[in-house]
Amino acid sequence: MTVRAIELPQLWMPYPLRVNPWLSALHEENESWARAMGMLDDHGGPSADRAIWTRSAFRDMTVDQLTAWTLPDASLADLRLNHRFNVWALAWDDYFASAFKQTGDLSGAVAFTARLHAFLRPEQGARLPEPTNAVERGIADLQHDLFPPRLAHWRHEFNRALARYIDAGVEELANSRSGRIPHLIDYAPFRRESFAAYTAPYSVELATGARIPEQIRQSRTVRALLDAFMDFMGLANDIASYEREVHEEHDVNNLVLVVGTSLGITLHEAVPATLHLVNARLRDFEHLRQSDLPQLVRRSGLDRDERAELETWLRGACGFLSGLHAWYTGAPRYASSDLSLQE
Template identity: 75%
Template sequence: MTVSAVELPELWMPYPVRGNPHLPDLRAESETWAREMGMLADDEGPAAPRAIWTRSQFHAMTVDQLTAWTLPDAGPAELRLNHRFNIWALAWDDYFAATFKRTGDLPAALEFTARLHAFLRPEPGARLPEPVNAVERGIADLQRDLFPARLAHWRRDFNVALAKYIDAGVLELANSLGGRVPDLIEYAPFRRESFAAHTAPYSVELATGARIPEQIRHSRVVRGLLDAFMDVMGLANDIASYEREVHEERDVNNLVVVIGTSLGIPLHEAVPAAVHLVNARLRDFDRLGHGELPLLVQRSGLHHGERAELAAWLRGACGFLSGLHAWYTGAPRYVPADPAVTEQHRRGAGERPPATPSAVARLSP
């Protein structure tokens, strides 16, 4: 039985999708960068050595639409950097799946991952190894450009998050080879690592130019808000990518499989349970942002500028989640190709109607 045979409850998304006006410029340069990195081959003629996608596969992923939906407030330069990172993350994912997960070659996966660690240097100007494949070329290029001066504080944390992301791929492969399904309790924090979700707050900061004020950054409320933010991203992805991961890649690292195994329930019960869990984490995010964060702001005595910056960051985080939701529920990477749907995504969808009020209004000064 597949997920498509199960009657699903709806994934909840209270925040409207907003498009970034710089999307047309993004499309014009994204293919050029992917080709320069060696990720892209022509649909006709001999493929480039170790290319990850054909041109048609690349465009079917609509990564440009993903970036424009998740970062609607980003300027052109910030949008371009985030877009290249999204391309690289998907390139790593597809390369790792094709080269190691489908072959079960764990020793080669360990060697590949060890080499990637050498590119994650936190020090500005650090000497990097010579790249030998498209994934290494992509991360080496990003390391040169991804950390503007105003976000230099993120360099070490961001690279630590990337190191956890690539290490999680090896652990996922080991789990699948050994038939070890992760335990439900341990899975959510592991999924934050294997989805690179720890990099998402950086993307929101880069796009909005706003930070969570240091005075409250390590509070219980903000930690809980960030955990829920990251959980929604990765766990919702598990539902969207179930068919590809479980049936094509034989992967056991998926929320639906984890819930079914941990609770001893069949697929037709595990899938709705997974959807309800994702919706519960989104309600946690909304409750913390809408109810508890404004009270924390009052108690902490944040000044007008800090409140404005926090409101801008939260608005960006809400936009990030709604953009991911739109991509999961409509992009050809996750939905069987329909020419009309594919064309709509290629051109870009307009804004969706407003939903329930978000926490942003409550935090505005």
């Protein structure tokens, strides 16, 4: 068997990378929260449950860079808060993969997920169960801080997005156990859930202090723009994590496999087709931002302050996508994910 790399189109990214000026401060405390939650094998907190990462594995993920690259406009306090959420999301992902996906333990995954649901309470001040592992400890801690008064309106929607995120993990495991590769038509909306992409508008609002004006938030144009925004995040991740997910975790929930199976084409053909599809989704976002959204703004009669707030949010969204792209293409977590073809 030989491995032959093919020439691939590049992931398109029209927005320049902007780095948060507080990156160095975040770097200094990069491990502190993960250690306190018991996610590191050298943590100083509770030791009854197994750690998720070694210290070196955690550092290789460069979560501090991910946070500072995706939220270039955030204050240090908001950067720290989103950093903890990013750490938690990756902790859930890696713990779920090692404990359930790699073992095929569907019943254990269902039980683990059912307990996590008890921590995702939309009611402010709701009493939470006593955490029994690092993932539960992390989400319990986050529930106290994620929804300050200016973001209180996010409590229900954010926890609903997290519930869909953890439920999607069980569905992915069921697919992998049965060998069922999802169909392309169903996969994009499912990937928004399995990537926790519905939380991303919260992160942009956290960083910029700006919201999409209420008058247009539920419009068809804005919904389409948000769908394209979220699709790029998860689908581009499938390209970056292909090697780890498909070859190491034996996961069938990956866009490359989905495209190949749904269209009945070879891996040789599916790889560039997948890249073109992801690039096309970002072009959809850019077209909506540059062409359709300005027309909607004019029709809706937004005032100057509302237009400025929308522009601030959109600038933050573009920065978010650029930061993710930089992390996918430069982080050691994805260093082994060159898309090569085995023949």
